[in-house]
């Protein structure tokens with residue numbers, strides 16, 4: 077691969093004037109872009125906001141006594157409901173698995189398409205986009221906004237500014253309000269919230285999210301991405317020279333310069349230096365300077381430039397999703413090669429598939445009853461007055477079903493072991509039945525005895541639990557301690 | 562900083578700090594101003610915090626730390642939390658008090674509550690002597706087996722817990738006294754030898770044909786049988802140990818039994834009724850009963 081400088085060479089900049097230790101923020105006035113990526117972003121915004129605001133209102137029938145909200149993080153009841161899936165605290169590993177899947181998924185798309193997360197799906201991007209849209213509605217597009225900010229304060233300016241902030245705060249409140257719907261019964265909390273009867277935490281989180289939405293999307297915007305968010309650093313490290321990033325094809329654009337209609341395009345680049353790509357950029361950078369940390373890869377500069385290319389009659393795609401290798405190859409007159417199948421993309425894909433199938437398998441095969449047997453460590457065994465050796469155990473039965481169950485407990489082909497359950501009458505020859513409350517955990521104390529002669533040191537036996545109704549069988553191997561030789 | 566030798570980074574036109582690592586120079590980009598404001602805000606916050614909350618430790622003349630005007634203290638927080646917990650548990654706690662022990666052990670939810678409460682109370686109060694899980698030690702009965710000096714029924718355990726063993730201040734305490742046959746000169750050393758030889762045979766560990774064991778039988782009948790029963794089977798109503806089983810609280814070796822007869826062993830357990838509330842006593846009874854040998 078020929079080594080080339082990715083940043084077009086420029087004359088050394090003049091020595092800057094002495095600057096303050098702390099920089100005032102440069103106000104950015106992003107211009108409205110039109111084009112296919114802008115359309116994609118409108119659609120993505122609509123879908124994502126719709127999902128966020130509407131999901132808590134979906135219902136899902138689960139039977140009596142269990143919440144019927146489709147998606148609910150029920151902290152009081154220690155459950156997480158996601159449509160047909162119900163996650164117990166004991167199964168928090170599913171949530172961990174989900175996080176890992178999300179992380180690797182992000183790695184995968186980043187290695188393929190660069191920072192598409194930042195560009196289209198990040199909440200910061202989506203809400204900022206929405207807020208800029210509102211701003212535009214009140215104050216007009218870029219030129220008008222700049223003029224308005226420069227204009228002296230007057231009724232018109234005040235009305236526009238106040239109106240904008242009111243709508244911003246309203247959106248922020250709806251955002252914070254929707255957040256708490258995920259943690260409570262949505263209809264109930266919506267009713268009690270406004271009459272002051274919701275739990276304190278609901279007000280706290282609604283207030284917090286209202287404030288952060290307003291502050292982050294309204295006033296901080298690109299500064300969040302540039303200074304606060306660690307993700308651009310991570311994501312930038314994950315993209316490589318083969319990832320499709322928003323790229324200025326300097327091989328085609330340079331040398332740039334104004335172009336008059338009818339002039340020849342011979343010996344010059346396609347960029348007419350109109351700065352449209354700079355004006356639409358929500359983070360206020362010039363993509364022609366090469367890849368930059370600030371760039372959120374929103375592709376709006378592509379739309380802007382494509383529009384220009386159409387008017388000047390050149391092919392679109394001067395700024396486009398492209399890879400560093402392709403640009404470098406074209407710069408030296410080679411045919412660009414796109415490699416989406418690479419070691420790392422394959423690895424991420426395989427990892428994702430493996431974890432996803434593991435989780436799916438676990439979810440599909442999990443029973444409604446979970447059995448845990450814990451052997452007493454102290455004392456490891458006791459000798460009864462009859463000379464028998466006895467061990468104690470704690471049995472934990474988790475019943476995830478909506479109805480009460482009964483489990484028959486026994487010891488598999490008992491080698492002289494006798495089983496007793498504290499608090500339950502045992503009749504010889506009759507099965508021992510343990511009731512297990514619905515949606516709960518029941519503990520039983522088991523006492524297992526064996527004649528001393530049948531024992532030396534550690535032995536094992538199988539505890540068998542059979543669901544009387546469904547016939548579901550759980551076996552649990554556990555150990556039995558006796559005095560050694 | 563002097564202006565004359567500023568180092569300017571050529572590609573960006575930004576002044577550097579003059580720091581350089583492996584040929585990489587640090588640009589002196591200014592921080593955003595709002596960052597500075599947040600820093601000011603944290604300073605303001607810390608001052609307010611210092612005034613309201615306990616903050617500055619070890620000031621001369623000020624015992625511990627500045628108290629702060631907010632009236633905050635960990636001690637109060639803990640007290641408030643304990644109060645909350647008490648009220649939270651009061652419902653189930655009073656149900657424990659009202660229910661009989663048998664009811665507690667057969668009612669699933671009461672039993673689970675009692676077991677949990679009993680387990681923690683046991684760890685706090687009883688495990689010191691009786692060991693974790695009631696494993697016992699020499700002189701401290703194992704509670705997980707089925708050998709009981711007094712009684713291993715729910716009510717018996719509760720009574721022992723409430724009133725203790727040989728706990729003088731409690732008039733209803735369980736009390737039994739074995740005479741110190743040697744120390745108080747009730748028997749001679751030779752007689753004690755004989756009777757111990759006999760006792761050893763009761764649990765099948767002595768030699769029946771032994772002369773001493775034969776002589777001891779009569780002594781046993783005269784001195785010991787009134788409490789331990791003619792065959793040494795013990796008597797739970799008066800706390801007399803069963804001498805025929807394999808369980809020896811103070812050890813079943815010849816020397817250990819000899820020592821018990823010579824000096825007498827009278828262990829002591831405090832009356833927990835004086836220290837623990839009703840609900841805890843009941844929870845403990847159920848817990849101990851469930852350990853393994855409850856009758």
Ligand code: SF4
Pocket residue numbers: 329346347348349350351352353354364380381382384394395
């Ligand atoms: S929009 Fe296109 S033509 Fe205009 S300055 Fe940017 S890259 Fe050049």
Ligand code: SF4
Pocket residue numbers: 322353356357358359360361362363370371372373374375376377378
């Ligand atoms: S340079 Fe980056 S952030 Fe700016 S418009 Fe282009 S893609 Fe968006």
